[in-house]
Amino acid sequence: MQKIVIVMPSYNEADNITRMIEELFIKEFPQIKDAEMHLLVVDDNSPDGTGKIVKEKMEKHENLHLLTGQKQGLGWAYIRGFKYAMDKLGADAVMEMDADFQHPPRFVKDMVKAYSDGADYVIGSRYIKGGSVPRQWALSRKAISYFGNLFIRLVLVKPKLHDLTTGFRLMKVKGVLDKIDLDNLMEPTRFAYKVDLLYQCIKNAKKTVEVPLEFAPRTKEQSKFNPKEMISTFKVAIILGIRDKKRFIKFGTVGFTGYIINAVALELFSGTAIASTFASFFTVLKGTVLGFIAEPSAWAAGIAAELAIINNFTFNNIWTFKAEKIKGFFNIVRKFLEFNLAALGSVVIQFVVIGLMVVLFGDTRLIRQLGILVSLPLVLSFNYTMYNLFIWKTWKLPWRK
Ligand code: GDD
Ligand code: MN
Numbered sequence: 001m002q003k004i005v006i007v008m009p010s011y012n013e014a015d016n017i018t019r020m021i022e023e024l025f026i027k028e029f030p031q032i033k034d035a036e037m038h039l040l041v042v043d044d045n046s047p048d049g050t051g052k053i054v055k056e057k058m059e060k061h062e063n064l065h066l067l068t069g070q071k072q073g074l075g076w077a078y079i080r081g082f083k084y085a086m087d088k089l090g091a092d093a094v095m096e097m098d099a100d101f102q103h104p105p106r107f108v109k110d111m112v113k114a115y116s117d118g119a120d121y122v123i124g125s126r127y128i129k130g131g132s133v134p135r136q137w138a139l140s141r142k143a144i145s146y147f148g149n150l151f152i153r154l155v156l157v158k159p160k161l162h163d164l165t166t167g168f169r170l171m172k173v174k175g176v177l178d179k180i181d182l183d184n185l186m187e188p189t190r191f192a193y194k195v196d197l198l199y200q201c202i203k204n205a206k207k208t209v210e211v212p213l214e215f216a217p218r219t220k221e222q223s224k225f226n227p228k229e230m231i232s233t234f235k236v237a238i239i240l241g242i243r244d245k246k247r248f249i250k251f252g253t254v255g256f257t258g259y260i261i262n263a264v265a266l267e268l269f270s271g272t273a274i275a276s277t278f279a280s281f282f283t284v285l286k287g288t289v290l291g292f293i294a295e296p297s298a299w300a301a302g303i304a305a306e307l308a309i310i311n312n313f314t315f316n317n318i319w320t321f322k323a324e325k326i327k328g329f330f331n332i333v334r335k336f337l338e339f340n341l342a343a344l345g346s347v348v349i350q351f352v353v354i355g356l357m358v359v360l361f362g363d364t365r366l367i368r369q370l371g372i373l374v375s376l377p378l379v380l381s382f383n384y385t386m387y388n389l390f391i392w393k394t395w396k397l398p399w400r401k
Contacts, residue, residue, distance in 0.1 A: 075193030
């Protein structure tokens with residue numbers, strides 16, 4: 001049986017917490033047959049006595065837990081809660097949920113069902129069919145929530161997900177939450193931690209699923225969300241968005257230096273003794289189809305290309321993929337050979353593209369040079385994909401562990 005711990009931070013929720021505990025333990029949990037449900041309230045010593053109420057209720061409900069501490073903000077409350085759920089309660093999955101009934105308890109079972117059906121990350125979404133934001137919300141509030149979300153979707157390039165700021169989510173511990181460095185989440189004192197956590201969970205998860213959530217209006221009191229929280233949320237999204245593109249920019253820069261080295265080395269080596277020495281071993285081939293092997297410039301081109309490959313491998317390894325740096329002599333040799341194999345792919349792409357263009361439009365310098373330009377996006381995407389999938393392995397294939 002899977003153990004699922006709902007981590008519920010509370011600050012001055014005395015008006016809500018009793019009913020919340022009752023609804024979960026008496027109405028909702030008994031309906032969930034395929035998981036053992038626990039509730040962990042993380043109360044930051046609420047002056048209104050929320051923690052005391054939970055403590056009393058714990059006598060009645062065995063699966064109710066309380067973690068208290070100093071108020072350090074929402075992110076830290078969750079981080080403490082997650083750690084406790086994983087280390088002390090042995091959770092298989094944890095949920096994020098608010099105590100103020102904005103996440104109606106009846107939606108818990110839908111989240112658990114998605115998990116039981118194989119999702120390792122479940123997002124309670126207000127912006128898919130069946131989900132909603134409170135009808136009472138003013139148009140301006142609805143617009144801020146909707147466009148804020150849209151903005152984050154664009155910045156993070158997550159068009160397939162619809163709610164990136166929701167506070168109602170479920171994550172599997174093994175492979176998703178336990179892979180995250182919780183102590184170094186961005187903006188842990190704020191609501192913005194949610195975007196960083198979401199981003200990392202999506203990366204780790206093999207199957208992310210959105211489940212409709214009808215976000216309810218707040219019962220009493222004021223929301224703790226404010227413009228400051230909103231700005232920091234956008235900030236986190238932008239930093240995460242750029243961080244990923246940064247790798248691509250570095251990759252492009254290294255590729256460009258490789259290109260320069262290739263071009264310069266070709267001119268430097270053609271006409272040198274090295275190139276003509278290599279070529280001279282093959283003078284017998286002159287006049288045959290393999291005659292190019294006897295050409296010093298062909299050897300110069302080969303040397304130049306290999307120098308560019310060495311340059312690209314080295315700088316991608318120590319710069320573009322710094323965090324995944326390949327170390328150790330034998331590893332480096334093996335990866336370098338694989339890298340050369342990948343480079344062969346670009347040769348094939350250019351061979352086919354330029355070959356086809358020459359056949360279609362005639363063999364002129366213009367067409368050949370255009371051919372290089374047309375191949376470029378293909379070569380770049382091909383290389384970038386190869387590096388991320390096979391060389392430095394920053395992307396994982398869904399069917400591979
Ligand atoms: N322990 C602890 N410490 N709990 C806190 C703190 C804190 O510093 N700040 C807030 N909480 C608790 C509240 O008691 C409530 O249970 C929950 O965290 C959410 O706080 P709200 O103040 O109700 O947040 P909200 O309604 O504005 O924001 C909700 O919706 C947003 C999306 O519109 C949250 O679910 C956000 O996570 C979500 O992004
Ligand atoms: Mn709320």
